[in-house]
Amino acid sequence: MAKLFRAAIMGPPGSGKGTISERIAQSFGLQYLSSGHFLREAIAANTEAGVLVKSYVERSVLVPDPVMTTLMLPRLEQLSNHSWLLDGFPRTLAQAQALDSICQLDLVISLNIPYETLKERLSDRWIHPASGRVYNMGFNPPRVQGRDDISGEPLIQHDDDKPEALMARLRHYKDVAKPVIDLYKSQGILHSFSGTETDRIWPYISSLLSSKISTQPSNTCQTPTH
Ligand code: ATP
Numbered sequence: 001m002a003k004l005f006r007a008a009i010m011g012p013p014g015s016g017k018g019t020i021s022e023r024i025a026q027s028f029g030l031q032y033l034s035s036g037h038f039l040r041e042a043i044a045a046n047t048e049a050g051v052l053v054k055s056y057v058e059r060s061v062l063v064p065d066p067v068m069t070t071l072m073l074p075r076l077e078q079l080s081n082h083s084w085l086l087d088g089f090p091r092t093l094a095q096a097q098a099l100d101s102i103c104q105l106d107l108v109i110s111l112n113i114p115y116e117t118l119k120e121r122l123s124d125r126w127i128h129p130a131s132g133r134v135y136n137m138g139f140n141p142p143r144v145q146g147r148d149d150i151s152g153e154p155l156i157q158h159d160d161d162k163p164e165a166l167m168a169r170l171r172h173y174k175d176v177a178k179p180v181i182d183l184y185k186s187q188g189i190l191h192s193f194s195g196t197e198t199d200r201i202w203p204y205i206s207s208l209l210s211s212k213i214s215t216q217p218s219n220t221c222q223t224p225t226h
């Protein structure tokens with residue numbers, strides 16, 4: 001039987017985490033678990049947790065740690081026989097400690113992307129609010145400037161993606177992530193990757209994972225007691 005492998009990926013907004021996670025999940029057969037995805041799912045299904053988290057997610061404010069761990073840990077416990085990749089969780093030291101208490105990660109990937117690159121990517125992002133379609137003025141522009149390709153309606157920019165807000169958002173990410181990164185560094189499982197292009201970083205991540213997944217004995221997660 002293949003050994004189990006548990007990894008997490010961390011990186012600031014605009015770091016290409018989503019793209020890299022998809023590639024990892026596909027290439028290495030890890031189940032992809034995104035906290036943002038679980039939260040949006042709970043909100044859409046109007047569950048108790050969904051009602052609780054809605055206002056935070058809508059404002060892009062961090063959901064309180066106890067709510068987050070209550071949402072995430074049971075799912076991970078259910079996956080005790082699977083290999084997985086976590087994206088967006090843990091985001092704070094308290095979340096990392098809660099995760100640590102049920103499961104030892106094998107590897108954490110941290111993406112270090114220069115501030116200028118993040119700023120360029122994020123400030124170029126425009127959306128069509130009704131459909132959620134996203135355009136990037138640099139590499140995926142709409143056919144007609146400022147208009148959605150399908151409806152022709154005007155595109156808007158999230159307040160969050162406006163240059164004024166970006167600096168604060170990125171600084172906040174750094175402050176919150178620092179103790180989490182330090183924890184994983186002290187456990188010897190942190191691997192940092194720097195660069196300005198996802199396609200250039202990917203081969204390094206891919207070869208690291210190839211070596212780890214084939215050779216490393218896996219840590220275990222507690223199995224559910226019920
Ligand atoms: P990125 O741009 O890197 O994807 P994001 O914050 O815009 O980051 P998601 O990761 O999809 O997007 O998360 C959406 C929202 O869900 C966040 O703004 C936050 O409100 C909430 N959230 C997601 N993960 C967590 C977490 N681990 N702890 C607290 N809140 C979270």
Ligand code: MG
Pocket residue numbers: 018036
């Ligand atoms: Mg996201």
